[in-house]
Amino acid sequence: MMLSEAEDESAVVFPALEREYNTLVPTQRLWNKINDSITEERQSRPFWQKAWAYVSFGVMTPSLVAAASLLIVVGISALMLVNRQQAPVQNAPMTASVRPSNITPPSPTAALPRGSDDAIVPDQVSSVPTTGAYRVERADYRQTAGRGALRTTRVDPPAPADASTVMPGEESYVKTIASLSRSVDEQKDDALRGAERVSFERDMAVVNDAITKMRAEVKKDPKNESAKQVLYSSYQNKIDLLSSISQKEELVASLK
Amino acid sequence: MLPKSKKLIAVLAIAVMTVSLAAAAFGQSQPKPAPMPPRQERVPSPPGEEESGDHERAIKTDAGINLSLCVIQGEVRVNGWTRNEVRMLVIGGSKFDFKVQQKSQRSGDPVWIMAVAQTADGDKMRPVSDCIRGDEIEIDAPVGATLNLKGRDAAVTADGIRRVSIRNAGGDISVRNITDGVTAVTYRGDLMVEESSGAMSLETTTGNIVVFDAGPSEIGDIFKTKTTSGAIAVQKIGHRQIEVNSVSGTVTYSGDILSGGSYSFWTSNGSIKLSLPASSSGTITASYGYGSFNCELPYKLATENISPGPVKSIVGTLGTGGNASLRLTTNNGSISIKKL
Numbered sequence: 001m002m003l004s005e006a007e008d009e010s011a012v013v014f015p016a017l018e019r020e021y022n023t024l025v026p027t028q029r030l031w032n033k034i035n036d037s038i039t040e041e042r043q044s045r046p047f048w049q050k051a052w053a054y055v056s057f058g059v060m061t062p063s064l065v066a067a068a069s070l071l072i073v074v075g076i077s078a079l080m081l082v083n084r085q086q087a088p089v090q091n092a093p094m095t096a097s098v099r100p101s102n103i104t105p106p107s108p109t110a111a112l113p114r115g116s117d118d119a120i121v122p123d124q125v126s127s128v129p130t131t132g133a134y135r136v137e138r139a140d141y142r143q144t145a146g147r148g149a150l151r152t153t154r155v156d157p158p159a160p161a162d163a164s165t166v167m168p169g170e171e172s173y174v175k176t177i178a179s180l181s182r183s184v185d186e187q188k189d190d191a192l193r194g195a196e197r198v199s200f201e202r203d204m205a206v207v208n209d210a211i212t213k214m215r216a217e218v219k220k221d222p223k224n225e226s227a228k229q230v231l232y233s234s235y236q237n238k239i240d241l242l243s244s245i246s247q248k249e250e251l252v253a254s255l256k
Numbered sequence: 257m258l259p260k261s262k263k264l265i266a267v268l269a270i271a272v273m274t275v276s277l278a279a280a281a282f283g284q285s286q287p288k289p290a291p292m293p294p295r296q297e298r299v300p301s302p303p304g305e306e307e308s309g310d311h312e313r314a315i316k317t318d319a320g321i322n323l324s325l326c327v328i329q330g331e332v333r334v335n336g337w338t339r340n341e342v343r344m345l346v347i348g349g350s351k352f353d354f355k356v357q358q359k360s361q362r363s364g365d366p367v368w369i370m371a372v373a374q375t376a377d378g379d380k381m382r383p384v385s386d387c388i389r390g391d392e393i394e395i396d397a398p399v400g401a402t403l404n405l406k407g408r409d410a411a412v413t414a415d416g417i418r419r420v421s422i423r424n425a426g427g428d429i430s431v432r433n434i435t436d437g438v439t440a441v442t443y444r445g446d447l448m449v450e451e452s453s454g455a456m457s458l459e460t461t462t463g464n465i466v467v468f469d470a471g472p473s474e475i476g477d478i479f480k481t482k483t484t485s486g487a488i489a490v491q492k493i494g495h496r497q498i499e500v501n502s503v504s505g506t507v508t509y510s511g512d513i514l515s516g517g518s519y520s521f522w523t524s525n526g527s528i529k530l531s532l533p534a535s536s537s538g539t540i541t542a543s544y545g546y547g548s549f550n551c552e553l554p555y556k557l558a559t560e561n562i563s564p565g566p567v568k569s570i571v572g573t574l575g576t577g578g579n580a581s582l583r584l585t586t587n588n589g590s591i592s593i594k595k596l
Contacts, residue, residue, distance in 0.1 A: 068273065071273045072270075072273045072274060075266070075269055075270035075273050075274075076270065078266055078270070079266065079267070079270055082263060082266060195462070196444060196461075196462055199461075199462050199484070199485040200484075202485070202504065203484050203485055203503045203504050206503060206504050206524050206525045206587075206588075207503060207524060209587075210524050210545075210587045210588075213545070213566040213587075214566065214567070216566075217565060217566050217567055224567065226543045226561070226567050226569040227566070227567045229543070229585070230543060230567060230585060230587065233522060233585065234524065234587075237501075237503055237524060240482070240484075241484055241503065244443060244461050244484065247443075248425055248443040248461070251406065251408075251423055251425050251443075252408055252425050254326075254406065255326055255328060255387050255406060255407075255408045255425070
């Protein structure tokens, strides 16, 4: 009786569980292999990927992002406040202070070679403080307006300054050269390229040297006709040299 | 706590927060595809500027045509031919046209034309700048033609026409077989003239000058050449009035001294070297500063001033005398006369 009841129950239960019993279950060996592969793959991942996964998971929440943003805003405000308090101290020195030295700065004109009336000196000569304690400050490297190149100023020719030093026969040359020099000074920075500028300055120095020497010679011996001839020719060369700049500029302007 | 430490902590905190925010923003953002390369749009030529191309034109002219043009950039070659026609080819440059300035009353053919650049602006052709640009510009002109050329950056070669007048801001100039005068000025470049005649005025600011086989086409034609920075070499010149001037460069002359001629060679900083035939005669006036005077030809010394100083001078008679005069001046260099 009992056996028959048990068989009847089995007949009901086994068909119902047949699907479960017949499902393929991985063997223990397969499970071990799968677990090993997962472990190996985790270990082979680079560190930055692990870190990135952690960070991205941590900050994906909107509330955390909002809190971080708030902190950033507060931090930037604090930084601006700190900078504002220190601003007057930083912006005060517009140039770097230099420790006073024992070297005496040379006079801008003292080192000029004789006859170099076209010598170039910087526009600004750095002032050297003579008093004050030595301290390190932040230099202000902001560039001044205009091109980055060193702006130069042409030193006016020292030759014939007044009418008494102008020798007979050279007045017209001196006047012409003076007027040409003024216009050329404005043009030569733009008109001459690097190599041309070097050639121009060199030739001008050559001509000026000749003028200086010949003037001295003519002053010493006014009857020296050869010296006079060379002097006048040198003046003419200087005029031609200066004129060439203007003529070139005129030519280029006419072609635009 | 020191203010310095406070500041350091504040800066560190801000840096950490900035990095965190950047990381969060980066983590939430979707990976963007790589930007597409910018599409290469064909940029239209600005109004008033012609696209580069090859352009050719020809015009029937008078035999003594005067051709004027200005060139912004390019290599210009001018050749003379026996046809009374001007043909011009611009390779890789602007479109142009001939503008007739004057016609011959006798034949009605143009005697003065200008080659001017033109630009395409819709259907209208309107010139913006007269100046032509191109990689190469070839011109064929009658052998009796006169060329007036202004250039900004042009290398010019002229061959076989009557007269040339060239002013160039930069670029070499080379002319040959010009029959009635050469005026050439370049402010940066070399000058070369060969087998030409007529009055000559050659000037360069930065460059060398070479002239050989030149002579006058009329009595009284002057040969004048000058460079500021460069050497001058002159050979076989038939002019009787010669002025050679260099500010800083050597001056070299090789040729005859013609009777009644006036020869002036000047350099401020360089040597003067003459190669003359043994039969040369004339009056020599040599001035030199720091240098020396050497003459291989026999000469008779008239006056000599070689006292210490910036100027030394020698006046003498070369050969049998004659009425030619040579004036040689250098401030810083030597003077030498050698037998040719």
